[in-house]
Amino acid sequence: MAIPGLHLTQIGSDDFLLEPTRNLNIRAQDVLLESITARLQQAGAARLYYDLSEQPLIDPVYYGWLDALARTIQAINVRMVCIHMQPTAAFALSKFMLEVPVFETALDISGWQKTGQ
Amino acid sequence: MAQQKATDASVKLAELLKLQVGSLAEAIEKEGQNIFGGSNNLLGTDEINDFCIEFLELLVALLQSKDPHDDASPQFHALEMYFNNLSKQILVRGGRVEDLVRYIQFMQRTLIDALGNEKRITVDDARTMLLFLSGLFNELILAVFQAYLEEKERTVYAQEAELRETATPITEIWDGVLTLPIIGTLDSNRTMLVMEALLNRIAKEHASAVVIDLTGVKNIDSQVSHHLIQMVQAVQLMGSDAIITGIRPEIARALISLNIDLSNVTTRASLSDGLKEAFRRMGILVGKKAD
Known part of the structure; x- marks a missing residue:
């Protein structure tokens, strides 16, 4: 079943790609978290790639959403990797981020780097 | 009229x-x-x-x-x-x-x-x-x-x-490896400019690692060290790896006295060591040709 505001696609045996659309309503965070987690759990996912290529800016509200999603899926043993973060978003996020984020980051799906060193 | x-x-x-x-x-x-x-x-x-x-x-x-x-x-x-x-x-x-x-x-x-x-x-x-x-x-x-x-x-x-361009010579020294030697005094304004240029270059070159060399930096204050940490964080957020090299003893002492947490930052003694670390992480082996 489609989740409003995002595309969640299985891209490997246990990898998923989440592509948010412009309609993503992060105010309805609880519903979204439950739907995404249920879908990942059902498929036995191990990793979720969150595509940030269409997100030019990450403010504390959006960071809160990413943080909540990463923590929630961590509870079912799924790692979240944010990919394609834009320079402007990284710049803005680094200005207010006080600790290492729960999610990992990579240039793209084939990226090798982990943030939580 | x-x-x-x-x-x-x-x-x-x-x-x-x-x-x-x-x-x-x-x-x-x-x-x-x-x-x-x-x-x-x-x-x-x-x-x-x-x-x-x-x-x-x-x-x-x-x-x-x-x-x-x-x-x-x-x-x-x-x-x-x-x-x-x-x-x-x-x-x-x-x-x-x-x-x-x-x-x-x-x-x-x-x-x-x-x-x-x-x-x-x-x-x-x-x-x-x-x-x-x-x-x-x-x-x-x-x-x-x-x-x-x-x-x-x-x-x-x-x-x-x-x-600005000559003060921040960002060079792709290897496929996916950028080096940024910083020379002179770092102030907040310059750090921000360097950061902006570096992040754009990472996106453009799709760089996996960035070696920031501070050998030429003579002074650092609380605000600038904070910006430096921010720069490392931003690089990591883009999915690239940041390695800081060439921290002079007086800069190291200043960072510690300013309570700057370097635990999440990879540091190496020299630019050469930093490059070796970047290559190691990327699985690149550089050695002498066997006779």
């Missing part, structure tokens, strides 16, 4: 210019040669002649327009743009704004002299024409100064951009 008088005077002035166009053009061209031509090498003879003829044509067009005093008319704007372009051309070639202003004043003087040669002009007409020419040339000198300032601003901006 006054408006009609001014218009009549403008028509008479236009006629006078047409009658004396040969001598006027000759005088203005000659002065143009003295100031911009010859050894000054700012404008060629043909360019000076063309500019002179264009000026007289534009002036006549303005004098024959509906209201020559209207500084919003297309004819006035054309004359303004003519001087704007002339000054830009001369300044770009290394000319001085003072010479250009002297040239414009010479043009004005030549036109006023031409009035004196014409016996049919009444004192009243001459007064109106002088007032008109004085106002017109003041506006044209302003246009020249405006162009001069624009050109200066453009030069300063270009120089600043060049300085």
